[in-house]
Amino acid sequence: MTESASARPTAPPFPKEERPIGHADTLIAMGGAFLAAAVLARLGGRIGLPTIPLFILAGILLGPHTPGVVIVHDPHDLEMLSALGLVLLLFYLGLEFHLDDLKAGGRRMALAGGLYLTLNVGAGLGFGFALGWGTSEALVLAGVLGISSSAIVTKVLVDTGRLGNPETRPILGIIVVEDVFLALYLAALQPILSGADSLSSAVLDGGKAFGFLLLLALAARFGTRVVSRLFHTRDDELLVISFLGAAVFVAGVSEWFGVADAIGAFMVGLMLGSTASGERILKLVHPLRDAFGAIFFFAFGLSIDPGDLPTVWVPVLLAVALTLAMNVLAGLGAARIYSFGPGPAANISTTLLARGEFALILATMAAAAGLDERLSPFIAGYVLLLAVLGPLAAGRSHRLARVLPSWTTGPRGGDGTGGGTMSPREQVPA
Template sequence: MTHLPHLVTDLALILVAAGITTLIFKKLKQPLVLGYIIAGLLVGPHIALFPSVMETENITIWAEIGVIFLLFSLGLEFSFKKLVKVGGASSVMALIEVVVMLLLGYFTGKILGWNTMDSIFLGGILSISSTTIIIRAFEELGVKSHKFAGLVFGVLIVEDLVAILLLVLLSTLAVSQQFAGTEMLAAVMKLAFFLLLWFLAGIFLIPTFLRRASKLMNNETLLIVSLALCLLMVVLAAQVGFSPALGAFIMGSILAETTKAEKIEHLVSSVKDLFGAIFFVSVGMLINPATLVDYAGPIALITVVTLVGKALSITGGGLISGQGLKTSIQSGMSVSQIGEFSFIIATLGLTLNVTSDFLYPVAVAVSAVTTFTTPYMIRLSEPLYRKVEAMLPAKWLASLNEYSSGAQTISTTSDWKLVLRTYIVNLVIYSVIIIGIVMLSARYLNPFVTETLINGNLGDIVTTAITLVFMAPFLWALAVYHPQKEAQGRIWANKNYRSLIIVLEFGRIVIAILFIGFLLNQFFSVQVAFIGGFLIIGVLAIFSQRIQNFYIRIETRFMNNLNAREISDAAKMHHTLTPWNAHLTSFEIAAESAVAGHNLVELQVREKYGVNVAVIERGDRTIMAPTRNERIFPGDKLYVFGTDEQIETFREFIRTEVAPPTDGQNEREDVGLEKLLVKRDSMLLHKTIRQAGVREKTHGLIVGIEKNGERYLNPDSDMVFEEGDMVWIVGSPSRIKMLEEARQEA
């Protein structure tokens, strides 16, 4: 009989156990992650009822591969572009939650008598919520279109980045075994440097490569290329001292900006599911049931700390950032669990041998309990809001409402702010690129040239020349480029500020010269570097025009690659009117839907459900501000404006009543929820909504007006515009902007 390696028999046992528990948990409508953990517990070394895995070392390797693909997949869903677009409210909520849970975790560990390292890792484990569990719960409960869900998704995006930072910081702390502030700062700076460098290089190179090779790629080759890029970044991250998982996450986030992102995500999902299952089974294998019994008290305490701490910190963060009481409570009750990243942080502590054996199973047990409670917490959020609202004094509620309203201000950007922000961003970006080029040259290019091609000083000169060719466009951009010429020109027109502009310009040039010296100092003495620096500056000045043209081509390609993947319609339409609890959401009209075939006047959408149908998308056409006689077809996408309750009622109506199709012919336009301020010389001033012709001028629909501190949702057409009114319009952003800038005729 042929002998099978233990790796094959162990893998067979793991997948059989995972398959059976998956079916059971599917039937029970419970998260599969929990099923995998229980499968690992059953085939692990601590339970003798079933055959056990024989060589856990091999499974550990498979589990590490599972972590890599799990984080690669999370990176594909993450996208740095999404992070930039996350609202200030979500960022504030996420950061407050992470800080609060880090402190609560640490002090809970200390109260339980645990050592410092266990307490610190416990704080890290409790600070990150589970993206997978929350998304699944939102889908099952049908609340993805609610306003608070958008805030929660933003919180999860910020948390993903914080989790990566925590992995780096905890690794540094584990190695140094002390709170060395300089080491921590160095680790953060190193992470920021390489994140920015890899992102810039990745966006410049990878989308171009995928685009040019697209004719050669079918599903098979695209999968192979994507996994190759993932593992290449894993190796690169390990080379510079980061965890392999970080490299996988970064490559995923780079590929998320390409036009192939969705296809790659689809192709990789099966690979991720396979290795992810092995990872979570291996998590279960490390759990000793006896440990869970011994630590039942700490598990119960940590579970309560997680549920209460996360709910309160996110709710508090929401209120601080200007969200309404209801939205804040709903958000806080949604994120009260720990998940994927918590397992990875716990695994890190075990791998580095800095945490006690009991911490890992405790973390898994808390995750299991909080996973079960998540749907119930979300369901309880609205009743809890009503109770809190009833308990709070009227003065407090009025103050919260006023504060929430005050958070909605129109921000104006001064010329100085524009110029300074541009200077700082350019300085950071070009400095990172230049330092990266010099480091690559010194570490790889110079040894290759001097050892393989040309020896001695001549080899150093050749290396310097090649490096300067790559540095030149970024040196020019750092020293000369003016992306905000108009704003700077307006500042220059004021003689009082000219000296400051001169200082800024001189500072840029000095920094560029210092970078040239930094390059030369890698290969030559200080004296030679000093003299050579002036010669190089002269050469760069002579070829300035060519360098400028080269840089513009580089910037154009980078921006084209960065914007290759258009923002999805759902994300584009996701705006809210805080604190009115009214927002814009979209519905696809299914073929069997009840509303298909009727026009809006027949359906009486506004009269019956209190919502406005602001836009209808039909194929490649967009029907802006549809009239009452507009009919609805199967396949139409309706953008509906209303409160959570109104939208939920309308959703039920769509699912239960009937209607056929019709036509809508308009050029497709961008659609958004925009705000317009009525100024002293505005053409809207002292006109009624009907007289102003806003619908015709913007192809839009007025859905709200804020007037003298009062808010009017779906205002009457006889309402008169006054100076200072804030008008909310669903329509074409460019047309709304033009209307806001239109002035009365003299």
């Protein structure tokens, strides 16, 4: 005879000490982040503000570093959603950036990217030594000031409607060159910050990263037909699961090889964008990109403590001014290489202005290495200011174009536009 159900003791599904807790808090944090980003974006849209700084502001106001309502007490609660947002932003960018663009402009892309890095990384290194915080700190600042935010650049291009503009090709090319440099730079910087004195270890890490990038590039170049067959399906649900799984999986493998997860997602998008399913994937990923991209910028705001900023406001302002100057020079140089006029030169200069996720990675590495404690608030203030100024400047780049020299105009553009067309937003008079 068996015991009755009411008399039989019921064991909890987990021992008390192993029972999962905090699910409600995590769900509230996730839902609150989405809602806060939506409300601020809606309000900002009515007064003409770009969404990126508003998403960041929402993270600052509702995070643990400011008084009042706190939706997210621990920024790590949104870490995975934030990572997914970055992956989807760069995956979408890869879908838009076709292989033909890479093959057609490889030499000029390398020249423009190399010029951008030389100006900005060189200025960052010189600025770091001028501050006198130390050699390791100067190397960190070289990367902070030298590398654009791929996520913010992508969002700016989408928001301003410039994906079809001729100057978008060099902008995306510079991002690709930056990401290649980023993989090698991180591989070389890590042993320096950790105190390792083994050159062979740094070379091995750099070689591993470069080898994986080369493998991805070869797959994108020669594996399109195979990839097209693997992803071919009429079922939208199956297609979403397939491309999302591929983008996230390759992003994770990239991280393991020492390559930024974002560039892995970018390369997957590059491959899939050239397949027969590319147009469908572009439409299907669009809402996912917008939703999780908002969480990426919201989580970025969570990491910023406004109370630390007053101690470093002078170097922050100097660094921002230096970055503005270097970006204008780089934009003029890229326009010269591509035979563009002042309009596209201004678009290049302002679109690549923002700094973001890579600078935050360097801030984390610097803190773990025990470097100067002023680095973290400096990086936070610098990135926050440019994350706000970048989208604002990009939306008003026609004002910069008016003061740029006309000698940038090439043979394809007697009107000063380099033969390109302006988006409807750019045609609005000042």
